[in-house]
Amino acid sequence: MSGPDEPLLGREKPAWRRRLIDRLFVIGCVASAFVSVLILVVLLGSIVVRGWGHLDWAFLNHYPSRNAADAGLKAALWGTIWLCATCMILALPLGVGAAILLEEYAPKGLWARRAHSFVELNIRNLAGVPSIVYGIIGLTVFVRCFGLLGNPNQYDQMIRATLANGVVVQGMLVEDRPESVVIDVTGVDGGAAQAEGMSWPTGVEVSLALVQGETEKLLSAKPGEAVSFSIRRDYNLPLDLAFALAPAEEWETPSVLKVDGVFRESRPGLLVLNDPMEGRMEVPTTTVLVRESFAVRTHEFYLRSNEVVRGDSLSIGEKSATLVSGGRARTINRDDIQGYRSIGSLAIGQEESFFYVRLPLGGSVLAGALTLMLVILPVVIISSQEAIRAVPKSLREGAFAAGATRWQMVSRMVLPSAMPGIMTGAILAMSRAIGEAAPLLVVGGFLFITFTPTNVMSDFAAMPLQIYQWASRPQPEFYGVAAAGIIVLVAVLLGFNAAAILIRQKFQKHTR
Amino acid sequence: MRHADAPSLLKESRESAALNPLANVARLGVAGQADSTTRAPVALTVRDFSAWYGSFQAIKSVSFEVRTKRVTALIGPSGCGKSTFLRWINRMNDMVASARAEGTLNLHGIDLLDQRMDVVDLRRRVGMVFQKPNPFPKSIYDNIAFGPRLHRSFRRAELDRLVEQSLRHAALWEEVKDRLHDSALGLSGGQQQRLCIARAIAVGPEVLLMDEPCSALDPQATLRIEDLIRQLRSEYTIVIVTHNMQQAARISDVTAFFYEGALIEAGRTIDLFTKPQKKQTEEYVTGRFG
Numbered sequence: 001m002s003g004p005d006e007p008l009l010g011r012e013k014p015a016w017r018r019r020l021i022d023r024l025f026v027i028g029c030v031a032s033a034f035v036s037v038l039i040l041v042v043l044l045g046s047i048v049v050r051g052w053g054h055l056d057w058a059f060l061n062h063y064p065s066r067n068a069a070d071a072g073l074k075a076a077l078w079g080t081i082w083l084c085a086t087c088m089i090l091a092l093p094l095g096v097g098a099a100i101l102l103e104e105y106a107p108k109g110l111w112a113r114r115a116h117s118f119v120e121l122n123i124r125n126l127a128g129v130p131s132i133v134y135g136i137i138g139l140t141v142f143v144r145c146f147g148l149l150g151n152p153n154q155y156d157q158m159i160r161a162t163l164a165n166g167v168v169v170q171g172m173l174v175e176d177r178p179e180s181v182v183i184d185v186t187g188v189d190g191g192a193a194q195a196e197g198m199s200w201p202t203g204v205e206v207s208l209a210l211v212q213g214e215t216e217k218l219l220s221a222k223p224g225e226a227v228s229f230s231i232r233r234d235y236n237l238p239l240d241l242a243f244a245l246a247p248a249e250e251w252e253t254p255s256v257l258k259v260d261g262v263f264r265e266s267r268p269g270l271l272v273l274n275d276p277m278e279g280r281m282e283v284p285t286t287t288v289l290v291r292e293s294f295a296v297r298t299h300e301f302y303l304r305s306n307e308v309v310r311g312d313s314l315s316i317g318e319k320s321a322t323l324v325s326g327g328r329a330r331t332i333n334r335d336d337i338q339g340y341r342s343i344g345s346l347a348i349g350q351e352e353s354f355f356y357v358r359l360p361l362g363g364s365v366l367a368g369a370l371t372l373m374l375v376i377l378p379v380v381i382i383s384s385q386e387a388i389r390a391v392p393k394s395l396r397e398g399a400f401a402a403g404a405t406r407w408q409m410v411s412r413m414v415l416p417s418a419m420p421g422i423m424t425g426a427i428l429a430m431s432r433a434i435g436e437a438a439p440l441l442v443v444g445g446f447l448f449i450t451f452t453p454t455n456v457m458s459d460f461a462a463m464p465l466q467i468y469q470w471a472s473r474p475q476p477e478f479y480g481v482a483a484a485g486i487i488v489l490v491a492v493l494l495g496f497n498a499a500a501i502l503i504r505q506k507f508q509k510h511t512r
Numbered sequence: 513m514r515h516a517d518a519p520s521l522l523k524e525s526r527e528s529a530a531l532n533p534l535a536n537v538a539r540l541g542v543a544g545q546a547d548s549t550t551r552a553p554v555a556l557t558v559r560d561f562s563a564w565y566g567s568f569q570a571i572k573s574v575s576f577e578v579r580t581k582r583v584t585a586l587i588g589p590s591g592c593g594k595s596t597f598l599r600w601i602n603r604m605n606d607m608v609a610s611a612r613a614e615g616t617l618n619l620h621g622i623d624l625l626d627q628r629m630d631v632v633d634l635r636r637r638v639g640m641v642f643q644k645p646n647p648f649p650k651s652i653y654d655n656i657a658f659g660p661r662l663h664r665s666f667r668r669a670e671l672d673r674l675v676e677q678s679l680r681h682a683a684l685w686e687e688v689k690d691r692l693h694d695s696a697l698g699l700s701g702g703q704q705q706r707l708c709i710a711r712a713i714a715v716g717p718e719v720l721l722m723d724e725p726c727s728a729l730d731p732q733a734t735l736r737i738e739d740l741i742r743q744l745r746s747e748y749t750i751v752i753v754t755h756n757m758q759q760a761a762r763i764s765d766v767t768a769f770f771y772e773g774a775l776i777e778a779g780r781t782i783d784l785f786t787k788p789q790k791k792q793t794e795e796y797v798t799g800r801f802g
Contacts, residue, residue, distance in 0.1 A: 108609050394646035397604060398708070401640040402659035402715055403632050412658070417649055 044490070051483025059484055064466065068477035073485055076466035078452035079365070080434060080492075086369035086456055087376070087433050092426055094373070095380030096415075098123075099422075102381070103388040104410050127378035135442030138371025142361045143443055303336045363444025366456040371439045376429035383425020387418040420507040427500035431493050437464035463489045552579040555719060555749045556601065561615035563596055565608065570596045573615065574775040576768055583741060583750045585764035585781065587757060588796070592770040594753045598721050600624065601751065602638040603631045619719070636663060639712030643724040645704035647696035647711075652679075652688050655696045655707055659715035674714060682710030683740050702733025706740060713744075720744065722752040726759065738763050757797055761785050769793050 062072020102123075107116055140146060301309040301323065309330060311323030322331045361367040391414050399409040415422075440462050453460055463485060470482035556578035563571040571593040578584045586594040596605070603624065605611040617624040622634065636659075648655050656675045660666065666674070675692070679685040684706045688699070696707055705725055712720060722741075726734040741750060741763050754760050760767050761781060768778035769792075777784060777793045788794040795801055 106609075392646070394642060394644060395648060397607070397640075397642060398646045398648060398711075399658070400607070401602060401604065401635055401642075402662060402711065403636040404662050405632055408662050412662075413648065 047483045047486050047490075050480050051485070051487045054480045054484035055487055059481075060488070064461075064469075068475060068481055071470070071478070071481045073463065073466060073488055075452060076461040076463045076485070077488065079460035080463045082365050082453045082456075082458075083368050083372060083440075083460060083462055084430055084433055086365055087372040088426065088430055090369060091373040091377055091380050091429070095377050095426070096384050096422060098377075098381045099384035099388055100410055100414075103385055104406065104414065123378050123381050127382060130438075131375045131436055132438040132442065134371055134374040135439030137374060138367060138439055138443045142367040142370045143363055145361065301332055301337055303332065305336070361457070363459060364457045365453050365460045368440050368443050368460055368462070369456070371443050372433045372436060375436060375439060376433050379429040379432065380426055383429070384418070384422045387421025387425065388414055390421060391417045420504040423503045423507070424500045427496050427503070431496050434489070434493060434496070435464055437462070437468055440465055441468075463492075552582055554578070555580040555620060556751075557616060557618040559616035559618075561597075561600075561613065561617055563593070563600060563605075563611065563613040565596075566610040570773055571613075572773040574770075576775060576778045578749065578751055579766065580749050581746065582765040583745050583752060583763055584766045584768065585760035586751065586753045586768050586770060587755075587760050588770035588776075589801070590755075591772075593773040594768075594770045595723055597770070598640075598723055598751060598753050601719070601721055602635050602640050603629075604640065606631060636715050637717050638719045638721060639715060639717035640721040641705070641708050641712055641723065641725045644728050645701055645708055647699065647704045647707050649695065649697060651693045652696045652699070652707065653692040655711050656714050659711060663715065678710040678714035679707075681713050681744070682706045683736070683743070684710055700733070702729050702736055705729060705733070705737060709737075709740060709744075713748075717748065719749045719751065722750065724753050724755060727755060734759070757785075757799075769796060771796070 059072050060077060061074055062070060063075050064071050102116070102120055107113055301321070303309065309323055309332060311330065320331050320333050321337070322329055361370070395413050395417060396409060399413040404412070444459075452458075467482050467485040467489065470478045470485060554577045558577065559575050561571060561574045562569060574593075574597065586597065588594050599605045600613055600617060601619065601624065605613075613625055615625070619634075619638070622629060624634070648658060650658070653675055656678050657666075657671055660671065660674055676685060676689075679688060684703060687703060688707075691698075696704065699707060705728075709720075709725075726737050729737065738759065741752065744750060745765075752760075752764065764781045766778065767781040767784045769776045769784065769790075771792055777788060777790045779789075784793065785797050788797060
């Protein structure tokens with residue numbers, strides 16, 4: 001009790017000192033804010049300066065190449081889109097469901113309560129687990145399925161070779177010798193059957209001569225030797241090896257030809273192909289065992305006048321074929337064509353259906369997406385929990401008081417109110433998934449492929465992997481390509497964040 | 513249909529009261545003074561009702577009766593257990609893990625403490641209005657339609673009619689009829705609370721519970737709610753918790769005074785305020801404590 005007349009207790013602090021500390025604090029805050037901005041500006045600036053020159057439509061629309069000028073992001077971009085879309089479809093219902101369980105269905109019993117808080121604690125801990133660990137889990141659980149369901153690599157080692165006489169041999173790669181490969185056709189779906197037109201005894205080793213990596217030599221192979229081959233994922237072979245078809249006249253079994261041609265359309269039960277020699281071909285899908293596709297880079301036509309015409313894009317009509325090269329189109333009469341070949345990047349046999357699924361998952365889009373799902377699931381659950389928790393208790397009580405069951409309360413009151421928060425959290429989680437490289441590398445993401453996924457069992461590339469691969473190349477030109485890839489990645493990321501903000505505003509409009 | 517079984521219950525409760533005269537201490541009205549208040553059939557029978565939160569006893573062996581189509585006010589200082597009591601009537605306390613209760617709480621023949629009882633059906637018959645207006649972040653229309661949609665499926669025209677009826681009942685229709693599809697959060701506090709009342713009515717309840725419905729409102733909005741309660745009195749059994757003794761005196765037929773978890777006195781409002789039987793009641797209603 002100190003009255004107005006009594007002296008104040010304590011010693012006066014000098015006012016200048018307090019003001020000085022206040023001033024220093026503001027300066028410190030401004031400095032640290034500027035340092036972070038500066039780092040970001042330098043980082044983005046240097047990347048933009050390096051990568052801008054490489055950034056054009058072709059960059060987004062080209063497959064990777066050993067040539068820096070031709071290298072593009074198409075496979076990685078689409079791989080990432082497939083991965084993230086699949087990942088979101090899997091992670092959102094699971095994460096939001098778990099969050100609803102944890103927030104709205106809190107149990108009453110002692111042991112149930114302990115289990116509940118144990119699960120909550122675990123989810124928080126899982127959010128901090130390094131993503132490479134999830135990669136290992138993904139490899140064991142999804143890619144290999146604990147080894148219980150067979151060897152996922154059986155698909156990797158599948159080899160398919162077309163002999164000069166037109167017979168297609170498909171089977172397991174047993175051995176890869178310098179001058180030949182050994183294929184085992186036993187136990188492979190359609191392995192022996194694929195060699196139709198010949199009674200091919202199963203269980204017999206077929207030796208095929210081939211010259212590894214030397215495209216031109218391969219093409220000049222004599223009849224009786226293999227003239228083309230495709231192989232699934234063999235790290236010993238350069239994967240952008242040119243893939244070639246032999247001139248059509250060398251084939252003796254025309255029925256095999258039907259699987260080769262320029263894809264035109266896919267109708268129910270029917271695959272329509274165009275072939276420069278045969279014209280339009282309709283193949284019942286029931287007879288298609290494996291559909292292979294490859295990205296054609298160059299077509300070559302051998303005319304009866306011994307002239308060779310090259311071009312990159314091809315359209316085939318009933319009587320003529322048109323070849324475009326360097327912006328100039330050339331139309332060739334079908335009667336003048338003696339033979340043709342298409343040189344493209346090696347592509348991997350794609351299964352027919354969009355809904356195709358197999359086990360074990362192997363290094364597929366689905367395995368990658370499931371692994372990424374593990375990485376982001378804790379984040380999705382926690383952010384959904386926060387969003388659900390932020391829904392006022394009064395709204396829950398109001399819904400219950402109106403006679404809502406718990407599910408009606410959750411679905412009609414809590415979820416609509418929490419949706420902006422849930423969506424924001426989900427999209428931020430997705431931003432994390434987009435940038436993840438380590439788990440995908442473990443699961444088996446490709447560094448170099450030349451096709452885009454067609455279903456969830458496709459092999460895939462991803463943008464972070466592609467950027468890593470470019471950046472680790474010795475040639476300095478690839479630094480620019482890597483920088484351009486980073487620009488695209490950052491642009492996609494910023495796009496997602498913008499979408500998050502837009503969605504949040506859209507939902508909030510209804511609630512304010 | 514609504515109160516078809518009420519008379520038999522009335523008889524039953526009288527019989528049980530006769531068997532146990534001690535349970536009758538807080539019986540409404542004074543014997544032989546059967547006026548319109550005490551003649552109404554019993555809606556809610558409370559016998560030796562106790563409630564706990566964990567080990568804390570919030571309500572201590574309370575016994576009284578709530579009559580059909582009357583306004584019963586529960587008064588008492590903060591923490592006296594009146595809100596807890598209200599929340600047991602529609603089992604809102606199920607949301608509190610530690611809450612439990614003993615005794616008898618019987619609404620038109622339904623044992624409210626039975627764990628197997630269908631709380632969803634109970635809440636359909638017992639509407640509740642909360643202390644703070646809690647309109648849902650939806651349009652005015654969807655707020656009213658929320659409850660009915662939970663229980664039945666409607667054709668558009670039927671639902672339109674139900675929404676209009678409910679809003680008219682809650683004396684809100686004229687103010688909102690041109691903006692039914694605007695957000696309910698744009699309404700004023702008083703309008704929001706009337707919207708909540710309309711929302712409770714829309715489900716077609718027999719009983720309306722109101723937990724200090726006016727404490728967050730200004731005096732004018734409070735008056736409108738009180739008018740509304742007087743209008744609703746002819747159709748619903750209303751139990752209202754209030755801190756405001758004047759309000760209890762203005763709108764209720766029966767008042768029950770709670771203190772520290774016990775029911776001190778219950779009776780006709782006019783009796784309780786003019787000639788209280790207990791000293792504590794007298795001190796509270798005259799403003800000497802609380």
